[in-house]
Amino acid sequence: xxxxxxxxxxxxxxxxxxxxxxxxxxxxxxxxxxxxxxxxxxxxxxxxxxxxxxxxxxxxxxxxxxxxxxxxxxxxxxxxxxxxxxxxxxxxxxxxxxxxxxxxxxxxxxxxxxxxxxxxxxxxxxxxxxxxxxxxxxxxxxxxxxxxxxxxxxxxxxxxxxxxxxxxxxxxxxxxxxxxxxxxxxxxxxxxxxxxxxxxxxxxxxxxxxxxxxxxxxxxxxxxxxxxxxxxxxxxxxxxxxxxxxxxxxxxxxxxxxxxxxxxxxxxxxxxxxxxxxxxxxxxxxxxxxxxxxxxxxxxxxxxxxxxxxxxxxxxxxxxxxxxxxxxxxxxxxxxxx
Amino acid sequence: xxxxxxxxxxxxxxxxxxxxxxxxxxxxxxxxxxxxxxxxxxxxxxxxxxxxxxxxxxxxxxxxxxxxxxxxxxxx
Numbered sequence: 001x002x003x004x005x006x007x008x009x010x011x012x013x014x015x016x017x018x019x020x021x022x023x024x025x026x027x028x029x030x031x032x033x034x035x036x037x038x039x040x041x042x043x044x045x046x047x048x049x050x051x052x053x054x055x056x057x058x059x060x061x062x063x064x065x066x067x068x069x070x071x072x073x074x075x076x077x078x079x080x081x082x083x084x085x086x087x088x089x090x091x092x093x094x095x096x097x098x099x100x101x102x103x104x105x106x107x108x109x110x111x112x113x114x115x116x117x118x119x120x121x122x123x124x125x126x127x128x129x130x131x132x133x134x135x136x137x138x139x140x141x142x143x144x145x146x147x148x149x150x151x152x153x154x155x156x157x158x159x160x161x162x163x164x165x166x167x168x169x170x171x172x173x174x175x176x177x178x179x180x181x182x183x184x185x186x187x188x189x190x191x192x193x194x195x196x197x198x199x200x201x202x203x204x205x206x207x208x209x210x211x212x213x214x215x216x217x218x219x220x221x222x223x224x225x226x227x228x229x230x231x232x233x234x235x236x237x238x239x240x241x242x243x244x245x246x247x248x249x250x251x252x253x254x255x256x257x258x259x260x261x262x263x264x265x266x267x268x269x270x271x272x273x274x275x276x277x278x279x280x281x282x283x284x285x286x287x288x289x290x291x292x293x294x295x296x297x298x299x300x301x302x303x304x305x306x307x308x309x310x311x312x313x314x315x316x317x318x319x320x321x322x323x324x325x326x327x328x329x330x331x332x333x334x335x336x337x338x
Numbered sequence: 339x340x341x342x343x344x345x346x347x348x349x350x351x352x353x354x355x356x357x358x359x360x361x362x363x364x365x366x367x368x369x370x371x372x373x374x375x376x377x378x379x380x381x382x383x384x385x386x387x388x389x390x391x392x393x394x395x396x397x398x399x400x401x402x403x404x405x406x407x408x409x410x411x412x413x414x
Contacts, residue, residue: 007390007394011387014383014387015383018379018380018383022375022376022379023367025366025367026366051365052365153366319390322390322394323390326390326393326394326397329397329401330397333397333400333401333404
């Protein structure tokens with residue numbers, strides 16, 4: 001029983017992530033505005049879509065801007081839609097352009113970046129009515145996932161897509177360790193272990209690609225966007241596919257093991273460079289923590305997400321290790337090593 | 339620790355964490371398709387886990403049989 005505890009832990013953690021990932025609601029958030037352009041110095045009514053407001057939703061303030069903003073003069077709320085009247089006056093010194101929208105409700109701020117563009121009216125030549133917005137740090141203690149623009153409900157995919165890649169990297173690292181062990185001790189058991197880990201890492205990689213592709217189609221409207229991380233992953237997966245071809249072409253077990261180990265040790269650092277270092281060096285990337293974007297630990301990941309994200313990473317790694325151990329044991333039974 | 343007590347702890351933990359969430363009435367949960375998605379995910383997860391357990395037990399049995407055969411060969 002004790003030797004199977006880690007397998008029970010994997011199943012338990014993934015069941016917990018599956019239930020939590022499905023049933024924890026999204027926080028109340030702004031998902032859309034009916035106008036993309038408003039003229040200054042005239043009263044405009046914006047219909048703001050509120051997602052998951054709940055019965056106790058009580059809007060307190062709405063404003064357009066950032067550090068300096070225009071506060072809504074009137075708020076009307078009908079379930080799911082907040083009507084806010086704005087009369088922005090840019091004045092001589094105010095800048096035209098895109099403005100963020102912020103809504104304060106039930107003591108919590110919600111943001112919708114680049115919501116509307118404000119264009120200066122010809123009559124707008126007086127003084128601006130923009131106010132300095134005090135940063136109010138209102139912490140809420142709701143068990144709910146963050147409601148990020150574009151991501152919306154798809155944020156739950158974080159518990160599947162990211163752990164797949166973490167699992168792949170972990171499995172490849174362990175396989176590289178076994179490759180080193182084989183080269184030192186020439187024990188074919190190490191080669192079988194390394195081979196099983198690589199095959200399951202490739203499976204994790206394909207699952208990571210599939211979950212990422214579905215996520216990209218929902219958020220970025222493309223199944224395979226032109227992103228340095230994605231292109232790096234594609235090259236890396238091809239290199240590991242070449243490993244399978246290389247291995248299948250050699251008959252002598254010891255020669256096969258030696259060449260596989262050397263190839264694995266050669267490919268692993270290149271793969272890491274392609275998926276971790278190259279996207280950081282490139283100018284731009286859609287993925288968090290690469291190019292000009294911030295890492296999700298600084299921006300997107302809140303404590304409710306962490307409650308499920310870390311168990312998901314551990315759970316998926318353990319599950320893939322379980323599958324790899326099964327593959328190793330089956331291969332060992334098929335090819336008995338004296 | 340006994341097998342039953344481990345499963346009891348797991349069940350208690352799952353119930354304590356998920357019961358407050360079941361009361362929620364978010365738009366996603368209000369959608370009828372949500373139940374289909376949840377059911378499919380649960381079936382896939384249960385199927386994969388069940389198959390892994392089955393395979394694990396089968397391979398363990400084959401390992402034991404192989405060891406027994408080896409012992410017999412050594413004795414003879």
